[in-house]
Amino acid sequence: MAQTVNKSFIPDLPKGGPLAEYRKRANFDWKDLKLIFEEEQTLKTKYRVWKLLEEDPLFTRSNTNLPTNESKRIAAMQMNHMANLNIVPDEVYNESITQRHKYLCAVNEALHAYSPSLSVKIALGVGLFNNALIAMGTERHQKYYKAAWNREIVTCLAITEVSHGSNTKRIRTTANYDPKTKEYIIHTPDFEAAKAWVGNLGKTATIALTFANLYTPDGESHGLHGFIVPIRDPKTLIAYPGVLVGDIGEKIGLNGIDNGFVMFNNYRIPHENLLNRTGDINEEGVYESVFSEPGKVLGAALESFSAGRIGIMQESVNTLAKAAVIAVRYSAVRKQFGPERDGEDIPIIEYQLHQWRIFPYLAAACVLRVSTFSLFESYMSAIERSQKDSNGFELLTQLVSELHALISSSKPHITWTARDAIQEAREACGGHGYLKASRLGDLRNDHDPSCTYEGDNNVLGQQASNWLVRQWENVESPVGTVDFLNRKDQMMKRTFNCVSKRWSFDHFECESFCLLYF
Known part of the structure; x- marks a missing residue:
C-alpha cells in the first residue's frame, strides 16, 4: 500500500473569491504537486519561518518606499533579531554539510519571499562567509564560523x-x-x-x-x-x-x-x-x-563561492514563480473583450495571446525549480566528497572546472529568464501591473542585480564556453555533464536527411536559412 503523505501542514487555499472558479477546474491535488517541487522538510521549514515573521511586529511590511537609511536600519535590526527567533536550531549545526545547507537554503528562500534585502544580508554574512572559512580556513578560524552562525558578528x-x-x-x-x-x-x-x-x-x-x-x-x-x-x-x-x-x-x-x-x-x-x-x-x-601548486588549489577553494551563485539561482526561480503567479491570477479575474459585440467580457486568461505570453514562464518556473535543486545536490555532493577524502583538495581541483562551467552557464540562463518573466508579467497586468501594490516593480528592481553580481552573466557565459571548447580535444568530465563528447566522432558523421522538399536546403541561401531558423 502506498504511503500517505501528511499534507496538513500546507495551508488550504481560500474557498471563495474571484479565483475559486478556476481553482475548481483542477483535476489534480495542488498540494501533491507542491511536494513534487519541494521536499516536505523544506516546505515545513518555510511555513515555520513565515509564521514566525507574521507574529513579530519587527517584520511588519511597509506599504510605501522607505528612505534608504531607514531601509538599512530596519534590515540590520531584523538580521540581529533573527538569532532570537531560533529559526536555525542548534542541532542543524551538527548535521552534514549537505543537510545543513539544505536547511539554510530553505530558510533563505523563505526570507527572500518576505524581504530580498534581508535574505541577501544573511546569505552574505553567514552562508558565503562560512563557506569561505570552510574552504580556506583551518581549526584556528572556527571561532569566527560559530560567531557568524550565531549572529554574534556581522561579516x-x-x-x-x-x-x-x-x-x-x-x-x-x-x-x-x-x-x-x-x-x-x-x-x-x-x-x-x-x-x-x-x-x-x-x-x-x-x-x-x-x-x-x-x-x-x-x-x-x-x-x-x-x-x-x-x-x-x-x-x-x-x-x-x-x-x-x-x-x-x-x-x-x-x-x-x-x-x-x-x-x-x-x-x-x-x-x-x-x-x-x-x-x-x-x-x-x-x-x-x-x-605543489597552491595557486591552483586556491582556485578550487574559491569555488566555494559558487554556492552563492546557486543561491542566486534559487532566489531567481522563486522570483520567476512569483511574477508568473501574479500575472496568471490577474489574468483570471481581469475581463475584457467578449467574443460577441454586445456579450459579456471574458477573463483575459482565455485568450491564446495572453496564454502565449505568460504560460511559458509558468512552465519555466516548474522546470527550473527542479533543475536548480538537482544542481544544488550535485554541487554539495562534490563539496562533501572533497572534504571527506584524504586528497580532498586534489579531488576538488578535478571537479572545480566542470562545476564552475555548469554553474556559469546556468546562472545567466535562470536570472535572464526571471528578468524577462518579471517584465512580461508587468506588461501582461497592464496599468495595474505598474502599481507598487502589484509588487512587480519591486521584484524587477530587487532581481536586476542578480544579472551582474556574483559574476556578470555575459562573462560567466564566456567562461562556460571556454571550458566546453577545451573538452573537444580532451574530455575531462568527472561530474559527467559532457560525457556525450566522447562520441563526437560518430556524431560528426551523422548527416541531415531531408524528408520533404519543403525543407530542402536548395530552397534557401545559407545566410537566409540561418537568419530564419537559428
Missing part, C-alpha cells in the same frame, strides 16, 4: 575592487608579512584598489574576509590569499584606525543592504588571521605549502 566578503571585479588576478590590495611583530600589513595603494560593493560593509560589518596579495619579507608575491580583517569596534561600530570605510549610496533596489567600500592604510592584523589551508608563513617568514 562580509571584500573581494571586488573599484577597478577589478571578475579579473581577480589583477586585484591590488597587498598583505606584507612583518616577521618582527608577526603581523600582516594590509594596504590599499590607491582608490582604484579600494574594495567596493561589499554587502554589509557600508554600515554594520565588523569583520571582513578580505582578499589580498600575500608578500613575504623577501618581496616575493605568493598570490591572492584570504584574511580575517577586523573593520569596526563591535560595541560602537566605529572604524579602527587605519581603516577608511563607508557606504556607497542609494541603489535602484535592495536598499536594505548596506553595500560599502573600504581602504586600508598600512593596517596591521595578527598572523593567525591568514586563512592558511593552502599556505602559511613560518616563524622565519618563509612561505610554506603542502601543495
Whole structure:
C-alpha cells in the first residue's frame, strides 16, 4: 500500500473569491504537486519561518518606499533579531554539510519571499562567509564560523575592487608579512584598489574576509590569499584606525543592504588571521605549502563561492514563480473583450495571446525549480566528497572546472529568464501591473542585480564556453555533464536527411536559412 503523505501542514487555499472558479477546474491535488517541487522538510521549514515573521511586529511590511537609511536600519535590526527567533536550531549545526545547507537554503528562500534585502544580508554574512572559512580556513578560524552562525558578528566578503571585479588576478590590495611583530600589513595603494560593493560593509560589518596579495619579507608575491580583517569596534561600530570605510549610496533596489567600500592604510592584523589551508608563513617568514601548486588549489577553494551563485539561482526561480503567479491570477479575474459585440467580457486568461505570453514562464518556473535543486545536490555532493577524502583538495581541483562551467552557464540562463518573466508579467497586468501594490516593480528592481553580481552573466557565459571548447580535444568530465563528447566522432558523421522538399536546403541561401531558423 502506498504511503500517505501528511499534507496538513500546507495551508488550504481560500474557498471563495474571484479565483475559486478556476481553482475548481483542477483535476489534480495542488498540494501533491507542491511536494513534487519541494521536499516536505523544506516546505515545513518555510511555513515555520513565515509564521514566525507574521507574529513579530519587527517584520511588519511597509506599504510605501522607505528612505534608504531607514531601509538599512530596519534590515540590520531584523538580521540581529533573527538569532532570537531560533529559526536555525542548534542541532542543524551538527548535521552534514549537505543537510545543513539544505536547511539554510530553505530558510533563505523563505526570507527572500518576505524581504530580498534581508535574505541577501544573511546569505552574505553567514552562508558565503562560512563557506569561505570552510574552504580556506583551518581549526584556528572556527571561532569566527560559530560567531557568524550565531549572529554574534556581522561579516562580509571584500573581494571586488573599484577597478577589478571578475579579473581577480589583477586585484591590488597587498598583505606584507612583518616577521618582527608577526603581523600582516594590509594596504590599499590607491582608490582604484579600494574594495567596493561589499554587502554589509557600508554600515554594520565588523569583520571582513578580505582578499589580498600575500608578500613575504623577501618581496616575493605568493598570490591572492584570504584574511580575517577586523573593520569596526563591535560595541560602537566605529572604524579602527587605519581603516577608511563607508557606504556607497542609494541603489535602484535592495536598499536594505548596506553595500560599502573600504581602504586600508598600512593596517596591521595578527598572523593567525591568514586563512592558511593552502599556505602559511613560518616563524622565519618563509612561505610554506603542502601543495605543489597552491595557486591552483586556491582556485578550487574559491569555488566555494559558487554556492552563492546557486543561491542566486534559487532566489531567481522563486522570483520567476512569483511574477508568473501574479500575472496568471490577474489574468483570471481581469475581463475584457467578449467574443460577441454586445456579450459579456471574458477573463483575459482565455485568450491564446495572453496564454502565449505568460504560460511559458509558468512552465519555466516548474522546470527550473527542479533543475536548480538537482544542481544544488550535485554541487554539495562534490563539496562533501572533497572534504571527506584524504586528497580532498586534489579531488576538488578535478571537479572545480566542470562545476564552475555548469554553474556559469546556468546562472545567466535562470536570472535572464526571471528578468524577462518579471517584465512580461508587468506588461501582461497592464496599468495595474505598474502599481507598487502589484509588487512587480519591486521584484524587477530587487532581481536586476542578480544579472551582474556574483559574476556578470555575459562573462560567466564566456567562461562556460571556454571550458566546453577545451573538452573537444580532451574530455575531462568527472561530474559527467559532457560525457556525450566522447562520441563526437560518430556524431560528426551523422548527416541531415531531408524528408520533404519543403525543407530542402536548395530552397534557401545559407545566410537566409540561418537568419530564419537559428
